[in-house]
Amino acid sequence: MPATRLLADIGGTNIRLAWQNPGDDSLHDTRVLQCAQYPTVDDAIRTYLGEVGIRAPHEAAFGIANPVTGDAIRMTNHSWSFSQKAVREAFGFARLVVINDFTALALALPLLTPDLLRQVGGGQAVPGEAIGLVGAGTGLGVSGLVFPPHSPAGVPLSGEGGHVTLAAQTQHEFDVLQVLQQRYGHVSAERAVSGSGLVDLYHAVRTVAKAGGTEVNSAAQVTEAALQAKDPLALQALDLFCGFLGNVAGNLALTLGARGGVYIGGGMVPRLGEWFDQSSFRQRFEGKGRFQPYLASIPCWIIDPSATPALYGASRALDIAGG
Numbered sequence: 001m002p003a004t005r006l007l008a009d010i011g012g013t014n015i016r017l018a019w020q021n022p023g024d025d026s027l028h029d030t031r032v033l034q035c036a037q038y039p040t041v042d043d044a045i046r047t048y049l050g051e052v053g054i055r056a057p058h059e060a061a062f063g064i065a066n067p068v069t070g071d072a073i074r075m076t077n078h079s080w081s082f083s084q085k086a087v088r089e090a091f092g093f094a095r096l097v098v099i100n101d102f103t104a105l106a107l108a109l110p111l112l113t114p115d116l117l118r119q120v121g122g123g124q125a126v127p128g129e130a131i132g133l134v135g136a137g138t139g140l141g142v143s144g145l146v147f148p149p150h151s152p153a154g155v156p157l158s159g160e161g162g163h164v165t166l167a168a169q170t171q172h173e174f175d176v177l178q179v180l181q182q183r184y185g186h187v188s189a190e191r192a193v194s195g196s197g198l199v200d201l202y203h204a205v206r207t208v209a210k211a212g213g214t215e216v217n218s219a220a221q222v223t224e225a226a227l228q229a230k231d232p233l234a235l236q237a238l239d240l241f242c243g244f245l246g247n248v249a250g251n252l253a254l255t256l257g258a259r260g261g262v263y264i265g266g267g268m269v270p271r272l273g274e275w276f277d278q279s280s281f282r283q284r285f286e287g288k289g290r291f292q293p294y295l296a297s298i299p300c301w302i303i304d305p306s307a308t309p310a311l312y313g314a315s316r317a318l319d320i321a322g323g
């Protein structure tokens with residue numbers, strides 16, 4: 001095989017992998033593996049390379065769901081940890097770039113074609129203005145793209161906005177947050193707006209309602225109970241989830257001045273289909289008092305995750321790193 005580029009998007013549940021030929025943007029052999037089935041990231045990568053028949057990729061880029069602050073990587077919502085240097089040496093990569101997974105997704109936003117996006121509310125994006133990015137999956141990823149002078153392609157943000165403090169706006173939300181607070185102490189946005197967060201919201205809703213309800217252990221069970229069985233408590237939990245996401249996305253839009261729009265990534269919202277559009281999301285996105293008209297003009301788009309956009313962003317990170 002000629003020199004190839006290995007790309008990985010490493011989340012708390014899934015690792016998505018693909019490879020590219022030199023000078024060609026097309027992704028090849030895109031696969032999704034379950035992180036929990038591999039003791040280390042090296043094992044998952046070796047399995048992938050073996051399956052697709054590539055022995056020694058020349059270089060690699062990973063987007064990964066944790067802050068990247070030095071050589072040592074420790075995932076926030078999974079047990080994997082590794083040294084970037086050790087991985088680079090183990091696989092013989094000439095270059096390895098590791099960035100946050102939502103920083104990688106932010107780098108891919110300008111590449112997204114309209115067929116991969118579905119708009120939920122708002123008007124037109126203002127070209128050249130900041131863009132917000134938020135996405136619920138195993139965790140809650142947050143990033144954005146800003147366009148300082150001389151950087152027309154945009155500069156991605158590397159933050160940990162999923163861990164901001166979650167605020168309540170209604171008595172019911174306050175009651176639910178109190179239940180979460182008793183469990184976690186600090187209730188970050190991710191404690192509610194994530195897969196495990198949705199399960200916790202369901203249990204909290206039941207506690208507040210002093211109700212029985214169905215036993216659930218996964219986010220998929222809550223969405224199924226809500227959208228298929230029309231279980232009222234599951235519907236309440238799912239609507240709280242969407243409302244909290246709207247609240248966080250609206251805060252992000254205000255903080256960044258994201259008149260370029262807000263993109264919604266992650267694996268959860270696309271699974272809610274058009275039900276999401278009539279949830280509390282948009283109302284809570286805009287419901288910021290005097291800034292309602294400002295937010296009402298900002299478009300939100302749901303990203304279709306099937307195109308594995310973060311892999312393209314990881315590849316762009318290698319291009320930008322040069323060398």
Ligand SMILES: Nc1ncnc2c1ncn2[C@@H]1O[C@H](COP(=O)(O)OP(=O)(O)OP(=O)(O)O)[C@@H](O)[C@H]1O
Pocket residue numbers: 010011012013014015065077101136137138139140141194195196218219220221223266267268271
């Ligand atoms: N039908 C469903 N409805 C809602 N949530 C679901 C459904 N199926 C799976 N999930 C949740 O989606 C989450 C996984 O999302 P995603 O595919 O974005 O994973 P990931 O990329 O590994 O996550 P992250 O990047 O946030 O660490 C899990 O928490 C899972 O419980």
